[in-house]
Amino acid sequence: MVAKILIIANKMTLKLKIVYLFNLLLLNVFCFGQTKSLAEEAITLENFNFNTKIEVLIPEKYRDESDTDYESYRFSSRNGSPNSFTKNTIFIDENNPKKGIIRTEFYQTVSSNRNTAAAFKNQTFNRVSFVLDQNNQIYVVCAVAMIVTEKEQKDLLKQLNDNYGQYKKYKGKSTGNYYVYEWQTKDKIIRYSSVFVDGNDIIEKHLVDEEHPEMVPEKKSRFEGYFYLIKKQKIKDTKNLEMSDFNFIN
Numbered sequence: 001m002v003a004k005i006l007i008i009a010n011k012m013t014l015k016l017k018i019v020y021l022f023n024l025l026l027l028n029v030f031c032f033g034q035t036k037s038l039a040e041e042a043i044t045l046e047n048f049n050f051n052t053k054i055e056v057l058i059p060e061k062y063r064d065e066s067d068t069d070y071e072s073y074r075f076s077s078r079n080g081s082p083n084s085f086t087k088n089t090i091f092i093d094e095n096n097p098k099k100g101i102i103r104t105e106f107y108q109t110v111s112s113n114r115n116t117a118a119a120f121k122n123q124t125f126n127r128v129s130f131v132l133d134q135n136n137q138i139y140v141v142c143a144v145a146m147i148v149t150e151k152e153q154k155d156l157l158k159q160l161n162d163n164y165g166q167y168k169k170y171k172g173k174s175t176g177n178y179y180v181y182e183w184q185t186k187d188k189i190i191r192y193s194s195v196f197v198d199g200n201d202i203i204e205k206h207l208v209d210e211e212h213p214e215m216v217p218e219k220k221s222r223f224e225g226y227f228y229l230i231k232k233q234k235i236k237d238t239k240n241l242e243m244s245d246f247n248f249i250n
Helices: 002-032 150-164 232-238
Strands: 071-076 082-091 101-110 118-120 123-125 127-132 138-148 168-171 178-184 188-197 203-207 213-217 222-231
Touching (some): 118 138, 118 150, 150 178, 150 188, 222 232
Antiparallel strands (some): 071 082, 082 101, 101 127, 138 222, 168 178, 188 222, 203 213
């Protein structure tokens, strides 16, 4: 009888340990965000947590010490595609950095159309950029899909509608022919801009690897997709972003 009680007690203890570890894992995800770097894992946009630390996504170990002009980070993604990020700090007074900063931008300067840096459901994005506030907290994520078909766009919009309700659509304010689709939740704003690119006017840089880029004429017109996750309380701070990937946020 005592042996049976001990067995039951041990089983209950094991179950409690499993529940505890599971809750600890959930707490870690919800409170601290993603725990793996971009070299190890693409960002899952529908579950992205603004508590995610930029030091986790782009660790200091990838710092390129040979670049003395900018603070740069270089690494290969899971399929061997090259990645490079540049850190750009916007100061209140460029001549006197001690006065403090306005924001910090991490933008991807090297990527490949073979790379998956982020994903929303089935739609993948080739590069990502981040904007951080004065407290080093991420408040905007931009994910870019270099080539998007009309079907892929329709599927993505449907998935976004399924998640967040019917979109609001308006003509983009920046130069170019594009529309912005917007959804809102309690704490974030999601925007997706569909940008038409005329193939007759561009030359694409296809990266075989970082040391041997190939310049290839690209004659096919296409769509590019710009996916923005914005912390709702910081929406006013998105008006003056300087990175080119943020041209289509409004």
